[in-house]
Amino acid sequence: xxxxxxxxxxxxxxxxxxxxxxxxxxxxxxxxxxxxxxxxxxxxxxxxxxxxxxxxxxxxxxxxxxxxxxxxxxxxxxxxxxxxxxxxxxxxxxxxxxxxxxxxxxxxxxxxxxxxxxxxxxxxxxxxxxxxxxxxxxxxxxxxxxxxxxxxxxxxxxxxxxxxxxxxxxxxxxxxxxxxxxxxxxxxxxxxxxxxxxxxxxxxxxxxxxxxxxxxxxxxxxxxxxxxxxxxxxxxxxxxxxxxxxxxxxxxxxxxxxxxxxxxxxxxxxxxxxxxxxxxxxxxxxxxxxxxxxxxxxxxxxxxxxxxxxxxxxxxxxxxxxxxxxxxxxxxxxxxxxxxxxxxxxxxxxxxxxxxxxxxxxxxxxxxxxxxxxxxxxxxxxxxxxxxxxxxxxxxxxxxxxxxxxxxxxxxxxxxxxxxxxxxxxxxxxxxxxxxxxxxxxxxxxxxxxxxxxxxxxxxxxxxxxxxxxxxxxxxxxxxxxxxxxxxxxxxxxxxxxxxxxxxxxxxxxxxxxxxxxxxxxxxxxxxxxxxxxxxxxxxxxxxxxx
Numbered sequence: 001x002x003x004x005x006x007x008x009x010x011x012x013x014x015x016x017x018x019x020x021x022x023x024x025x026x027x028x029x030x031x032x033x034x035x036x037x038x039x040x041x042x043x044x045x046x047x048x049x050x051x052x053x054x055x056x057x058x059x060x061x062x063x064x065x066x067x068x069x070x071x072x073x074x075x076x077x078x079x080x081x082x083x084x085x086x087x088x089x090x091x092x093x094x095x096x097x098x099x100x101x102x103x104x105x106x107x108x109x110x111x112x113x114x115x116x117x118x119x120x121x122x123x124x125x126x127x128x129x130x131x132x133x134x135x136x137x138x139x140x141x142x143x144x145x146x147x148x149x150x151x152x153x154x155x156x157x158x159x160x161x162x163x164x165x166x167x168x169x170x171x172x173x174x175x176x177x178x179x180x181x182x183x184x185x186x187x188x189x190x191x192x193x194x195x196x197x198x199x200x201x202x203x204x205x206x207x208x209x210x211x212x213x214x215x216x217x218x219x220x221x222x223x224x225x226x227x228x229x230x231x232x233x234x235x236x237x238x239x240x241x242x243x244x245x246x247x248x249x250x251x252x253x254x255x256x257x258x259x260x261x262x263x264x265x266x267x268x269x270x271x272x273x274x275x276x277x278x279x280x281x282x283x284x285x286x287x288x289x290x291x292x293x294x295x296x297x298x299x300x301x302x303x304x305x306x307x308x309x310x311x312x313x314x315x316x317x318x319x320x321x322x323x324x325x326x327x328x329x330x331x332x333x334x335x336x337x338x339x340x341x342x343x344x345x346x347x348x349x350x351x352x353x354x355x356x357x358x359x360x361x362x363x364x365x366x367x368x369x370x371x372x373x374x375x376x377x378x379x380x381x382x383x384x385x386x387x388x389x390x391x392x393x394x395x396x397x398x399x400x401x402x403x404x405x406x407x408x409x410x411x412x413x414x415x416x417x418x419x420x421x422x423x424x425x426x427x428x429x430x431x432x433x434x435x436x437x438x439x440x441x442x443x444x445x446x447x448x449x450x451x452x453x454x455x456x457x458x459x460x461x462x463x464x465x466x467x468x469x470x471x472x473x474x475x476x477x478x479x480x481x482x483x484x485x486x487x488x489x490x491x492x493x494x495x496x497x498x499x500x501x502x503x504x505x506x507x508x509x510x511x512x513x514x515x516x517x518x519x520x521x522x523x524x525x526x527x528x529x530x531x532x533x534x535x536x537x538x539x540x541x542x543x544x545x546x547x
Contacts, residue, residue, distance in 0.1 A: 001020070001022050001068065001069055001450055001451065001480075001481040002020050002066060002067070002068055002125075002126075002450070002451050002481060003019065003020055003067050003068065003069050004017070004018065004019050004020060004065070004066070004067045005018045005020060005038075005041060005042070005045075005064075005065070005066050006018070006063075006064070006065045006066075007037070007041050007062075007063075007064055008062060008063040008064070009055060009056040009059040009061065009062045009063065010037055010040065010041060010044075010054055010055070010056060010062045010064065010099075011034070011036075011037045011040070011054060011056060011512075012034045012037060012056070012503060012510055012511060012512040013034060013037050013041075013056070013511070013512045013513075014056060014509075014511050016512075016513060016514060018499075018514055020481075021496070021497045022477075022481055023474075023477045023478075023481065023482070023495075023496050023497065024473055024474050024476075024477035024482045024483075024484065024494070024495045024496060024497070025481075025482070025483045025484070025495055025496075025497040025498075025499060026484050026486055026491060026492040026493075026494075026495035026497070026498045026499070027483060027484065027485045027486070027499045027500075027501060027514070028485075028486060028487070028492050028498065028499070028500055028501070028525060028529060029500055029501035029502055030502070030528075032503070033501045033502050033503045033512060034501050034502075034503055034512030034513075034514075035485050035501045037501075037512060038485070038501065038514065039128070039130075039453070039455055039485065040054065041064050041066075042066075042126060042128065042453060043128065044064050044097045044099075045064050045065070045066040045095040045096075045097055045118075045122075046095070046118065046119070046121070046122025046123075046125055046126050047106075047115060047116075047118040047119025047120070047121070047122040047123075048119075048122075049104075049115070050097065050099045050104040052099070052100075052101055054099060055099055055100075055101070060100060060101065061098060061099060061100040061101075062097075062098075062099040062100075063096070063097070063098055063099075064096065064097045064099075065094070065095070065096050066094075066095045066096075067092065067093070067094050067095075068092075068093040068095070068125055068450065068451075069091055069092060069093075070088065070091040070092075070093060070450060071091065072091075072448070073087070073088040073091045073093070075124050075448075076088060076093060076121060076124055076125075079117065079120045079121055079124065080108065080117075080121075083113060083114070083117040085108060085109070085111050085113065085117075086109065086111070088109070089109075092109075093108070093109065093121075093125075094107075094108070094109050094110065095107070095108060095118065095121070096108075096110075097118075106118045108121065124449075125449075125450055125451060126449070126450070126451040126452075126453060127440075127447075127449045127451070127452050127453070128453040128455065129436060129440075129452075129453065129454050129455065129457050130455040130456065130457070137410065137423055137432070137435065137436060137439070138423055138424040140407060140408055140409060141403060143392075143408045143409070143410050144365075144403055144404070144408045146439065146443065147365055147368060147369060147372060147392060147408060148361075148364075148365070149443060149446055149447065150368055150371075150372045150442065150443055150446050151364040151365055151367075151368035151372075152364070152446065153361060153364045153365065153368075156357070156360050156361045156364060157361060157404075159357055160354070160357040160358060160360075160361050160404065161402060163350070163353050163354045163357050164354060164400065164401075164402050165402075166350060167350040167351065167353075167354050168402075170346060170347060170350050171347060171350075173343075174343045174344075174346075174347055177332065177339065177340070177343060178340075180332060182333055182336070183329060183330070183333045188330070188333065188334075191326040191329060191330050192330065194311075194312070194322075194323075194326055195323055195326055195327055195330065197308070198308065198312065198319060198320070198322070198323040199323065201304055201305070201308060203305070203308070203316050203319060203320060231281060232278055232281045232282060236278060239274070240271070240274065240275070240278075243267070243270060243271045243274065244271065246267050246271075247267055247268050247271055250264040250267045250268065354400060355400075355405075358400055358404055358405045361404050361405075362394075362404065362405060362406060365394060365404070365406065365408075366394060369392040369394055369408075370392075372392060372442060373390050373391050373392045375441075375442040376390045376435075376438045376439055376442050377389065377390045379437070379438035379439075379441045379442060379472065380434065380435065380438045382438075382468060382471075382472060383434040383437065383438060383465065383468045383469060383472060384434070384464070384465045384468055385414050385434070387415075387416040388412065388413060388414050389411075389412070389413035389420050390410070390411070390412050390413075390420075390435075390438075391410075391411045391412075391420055392408060392409075392410060392411075393408070393409045393411055394406045394407070394408055395407045395408075395409070409422050410422065410423045411423070412426055412431075412435060414426070414431055423435065430459070430461045430465075433457040433458065433459065433461065433469075434461065434465070434469065436457060437454075437457065437469060437472055437473070438472075440452065440476065441472055441475065441476055444476055444479050444480070445479075449480060450480060450481060451480065451481045451482075451483070452476065452480060452481070452482045452483070453482075453483045453484075453485075454473065454482070454483070454484045454485070454486075455485045456485055456486060456487065457469075458470075458484075458486055458487075458488050458491055459487070461488075466488040466490040466491055467490040467491075467494075469488075469490075469491055470484075470486075470488070470490055470491035470492075470493070470494040470495070471494055473491065473494070473495075474494045474495070487529065488529070489526045489529040489530050489541065489544055490544060492525070492526060492529065493526060493541075493544035493545050493547070497516065498516065498517050498518075498522050498525070499514050499515065499516055499517070500514065500515055500516075500517045500521075500525055501513070501514050502514075502515070522545070523538055523541045523542060523545070526541035526544060526545070527541050
C-alpha cells in the first residue's frame with residue numbers, strides 16, 4: 001500500500017504531507033480546490049511525464065515523495081534488477097520526483113533511475129481510473145488481456161507471443177525469398193565472373209596497408225639502399241673516431257674529478273646509441289629486397305587490388321561485402337528449389353509449435369470466459385442492473401495474430417428485452433463506469449495491484465446507484481488499498497477514511513491542502529456535498545454515515 005505522499009510546490013500545493021491509511025479513502029472537496037493535484041502527484045511518482053508548468057508560480061522546483069510498503073515485492077524487485085538497482089529492503093519502496101526549469105529527475109530508494117524504469121514500477125503499484133478511462137474497455141485487445149488475467153493465462157500468453165515473434169520473422173524471410181527476382185543467364189555469368197575474380201584475389205590473406213607499404217619500399221629500394229649505406233659509412237668513420245676521443249677524454253676528467261660523472265655520462269651514451277643505430281642499419285640493408293622480380297610481383301599484386309577497388313568498393317571490407325551479396329544471390333537462384341523446401345519445412349515446424357501453444361491459450365480462455373461473464377453480471381446486479389446481461393463472445397480468427405487465434409468482444413445488455421451490444425455501442429458513461437467497477441471487482445482475486453484509484457468514475461449516476469458504487473469500492477478495499485475522488489456523499493460516507501481538499505488565500509497567494517475530516521467536520525462536508533443545509537441535511541448526513 002501507499003503509506004505516505006508529500007508534495008512541495010506543485011500547482012496550488014505549497015507543502016503537503018499525507019500519511020495514508022489502508023482500506024478505502026474518500027477524497028472530496030469543491031471543484032477547483034486541488035483534487036486534481038493529488039491525482040497529478042500520484043501519476044508523477046509512478047512515471048508520468050512532467051511539465052515545467054506544473055511548478056508552483058514563483059518557485060524553482062517541485063518535489064514529490066511517495067512511500068509504498070509491499071507485502072510481496074518480488075515483481076518490483078525484478079524490474080529493479082533489470083535496471084541494475086538494489087532490491088527493496090523489507091518491502092519498502094521510496095519514489096521521488098524533482099521537477100525543475102531544466103527538466104525532471106527521478107529516484108527509486110534514493111538511487112537515480114530512468115523515467116521508463118519508474119513507469120514500469122508504476123504499472124505494478126497503481127491502477128488509476130478516471131471518468132474517461134472506461135474507453136480503454138472498447139479495445140478488443142484490452143478485453144482479451146483482462147480475460148487472460150482472470151484465467152491466469154500469463155505464462156501461456158508469454159510463451160505463445162515468443163513463438164509468434166519467431167514465426168512472424170521466419171514467415172517474412174520466407175516471403176522475401178519468394179518475392180526475390182530470379183537472375184537472368186547474363187546476370188548469372190556476370191556474378192560468377194565477379195565472385196571468381198574476388199575469391200581468386202584471396203584478399204583476406206594479407207593486410208592491404210602493409211602491402212602498399214611494401215610496394216612503396218620496393219619502388220625506392222635502390223635509393224633506400226644507397227642512402228642507408230652512406231649513413232652506415234659515416235657512422236663507422238670519422239664520427240665514431242671523434243666520439244671515441246670524446247669518451248677517452250671524458251673518462252680522464254672523471255678519474256680526476258668524479259663530480260663530473262653525471263654531466264659527462266651522455267657522451268658515452270651517445271657513442272653506444274650510434275653504434276646501435278649502425279648495427280640496425282646493417283640489418284635493414286640485409287633485409288632490403290632489391291630484386292627486380294620481387295618488385296614486379298608486388299606491383300602486380302597492388303595493381304590487382306586497385307582494380308578490385310575501382311570495380312567493387314573503396315576498401316577490402318566493401319569488396320568482400322559485395323562478394324557476399326552476389327554469392328547469396330547466386331545461391332538463391334542456383335539452389336532455389338532446395339532453399340524453398342527448407343523454408344517450407346521450417347515454416348511448418350513454426351506453425352505446429354504455434355498451434356499447440358495457441359490451443360493451450362484458447363482452452364483456458366474458453367473455459368474462463370463464461371465464469372468471468374457470470375461474475376461481472378453478479379457485480380452489475382449489485383450496482384443497479386438487476387436484469388442485465390453481460391457476455392464474452394470468442395470468435396475464431398482466420399489466421400493467428402500476436403494475441404492468439406480468437407477475437408473477443410465484451411457485450412452488454414443493460415435493459416430487459418433489448419439485445420446485448422458491444423460495449424462501444426453502449427450509450428451512457430454512467431453505465432460504462434459501473435461496468436468498469438464490476439470488472440475490477442471480478443478481477444480482484446486475480447490482480448495483485450496494491451493501489452486502486454477511482455477519479456470521479458461515479459459521475460453521471462443517481463443517488464441510490466452512488467451508494468451501491470461506494471459499497472462496491474469498500475468491498476474491493478478489503479483486499480487492497482482504494483482511493484476514490486468523488487462528489488457523491490453516498491460514496492464518501494462508506495469510506496472509513498475521509499480526506500477533504502480545500503484551498504484558501506493567504507498574503508495574496510492561493511494554497512491547497514488536504515486534511516482528514518471526522519465527527520462534525522465530516523458531517524459538515526457531507527452536508528455541503530448534499531447541496532443543502534439545516535437540521536434535515538445534517539440528519540441525512542448522519543444517516544448516511546450510520547448506514
